[in-house]
Amino acid sequence: xxxxxxxxxxxxxxxxxxxxxxxxxxxxxxxxxxxxxxxxxxxxxxxxxxxxxxxxxxxxxxxxxxxxxxxxxxxxxxxxxxxxxxxxxxxxxxxxxxxxxxxxxxxxxxxxxxxxxxxxxxxxxxxxxxxxxxxxxxxxxxxxxxxxxxxxxxxxxxxxxxxxxxxxxxxxxxxxxxxxxxxxxxxxxxxxxxxxxxxxxxxxxxxxxxxxxxxxxxxxxxxxxxxxxxxxxxxxxxxxxxxxxxxxxxxxxxxxxxxxxxxxxxxxxxxxxxxxxxxxxxxxxxxxxxxxxxxxxxxxx
Numbered sequence: 001x002x003x004x005x006x007x008x009x010x011x012x013x014x015x016x017x018x019x020x021x022x023x024x025x026x027x028x029x030x031x032x033x034x035x036x037x038x039x040x041x042x043x044x045x046x047x048x049x050x051x052x053x054x055x056x057x058x059x060x061x062x063x064x065x066x067x068x069x070x071x072x073x074x075x076x077x078x079x080x081x082x083x084x085x086x087x088x089x090x091x092x093x094x095x096x097x098x099x100x101x102x103x104x105x106x107x108x109x110x111x112x113x114x115x116x117x118x119x120x121x122x123x124x125x126x127x128x129x130x131x132x133x134x135x136x137x138x139x140x141x142x143x144x145x146x147x148x149x150x151x152x153x154x155x156x157x158x159x160x161x162x163x164x165x166x167x168x169x170x171x172x173x174x175x176x177x178x179x180x181x182x183x184x185x186x187x188x189x190x191x192x193x194x195x196x197x198x199x200x201x202x203x204x205x206x207x208x209x210x211x212x213x214x215x216x217x218x219x220x221x222x223x224x225x226x227x228x229x230x231x232x233x234x235x236x237x238x239x240x241x242x243x244x245x246x247x248x249x250x251x252x253x254x255x256x257x258x259x260x261x262x263x264x265x266x267x268x269x270x271x272x273x274x275x276x277x278x279x280x281x282x283x284x285x286x287x288x289x290x291x292x293x294x295x296x297x298x299x300x301x
Contacts, residue, residue: 014088014094016092024121035151044059044061046169069088090125090127105289114300123245125246126242134202138199154186156170179203183197194233236254248291252290255280259298264278264279
């Protein structure tokens with residue numbers, strides 16, 4: 001573990017679109033006190049990233065020029081800065097033009113008030129596809145806070161870390177490390193046998209290059225889903241979730257998601273949750289923007 005303690009030095013600015021709310025992004029990042037992959041302190045977000053085998057700690061805050069990114073120690077070179085900016089732009093979903101979505105949503109009974117209340121809310125993502133898939137598997141069929149508990153134990157046990165100002169900042173475990181883990185080790189962390197098996201299997205698929213972020217780039221949603229669903233444990237919901245969070249496929253739609261069903265039930269004041277056919281009919285109006293409709297319905301909860 002590397003321990004750091006020098007003052008922050010401003011290094012770069014990442015421009016943001018007008019329709020971007022850093023406050024809403026931070027509110028999402030604060031969902032669980034067990035989260036170890038970033039740290040929020042006031043209006044700053046700290047994130048450790050590994051670029052070309054070097055761990056870099058970033059501090060990110062909003063100023064009048066955009067996202068001000070500073071580095072507690074060291075000075076990343078031009079190539080590293082470029083990759084860091086790409087990661088941050090992906091993480092905070094800064095490339096998506098939300099104007100067409102807002103134009104559509106303001107005419108929709110379910111979404112029109114949500115897009116006003118939460119204007120600038122974007123898909124705070126997981127640019128690391130491996131992390132996205134494992135996190136989706138951890139969250140299957142359990143409540144969110146226990147999923148965070150499993151993730152916390154997993155990251156503390158197998159993730160690299162860097163320390164600054166007596167605070168530890170963690171990286172998500174790599175596929176190379178996870179592929180070597182014995183199932184009993186994960187069972188000891190209270191993983192179910194199924195989650196342990198799927199987590200190790202996903203890591204092995206990445207290790208042998210059966211799947212990678214690069215291989216999915218440029219594919220249609222259906223093609224990308226088919227590639228991911230070849231991995232044991234990655235079903236329709238998991239594939240859609242990962243493609244939504246990692247690639248921002250705007251039409252990625254976790255149809256079976258309980259949160260979406262509950263949000264529709266609440267907003268429409270239904271006595272029972274909608275059927276899958278009812279959800280499909282509602283989402284026909286959102287064609288091409290299913291992921292963002294899902295995001296705002298989740299936010300309504």
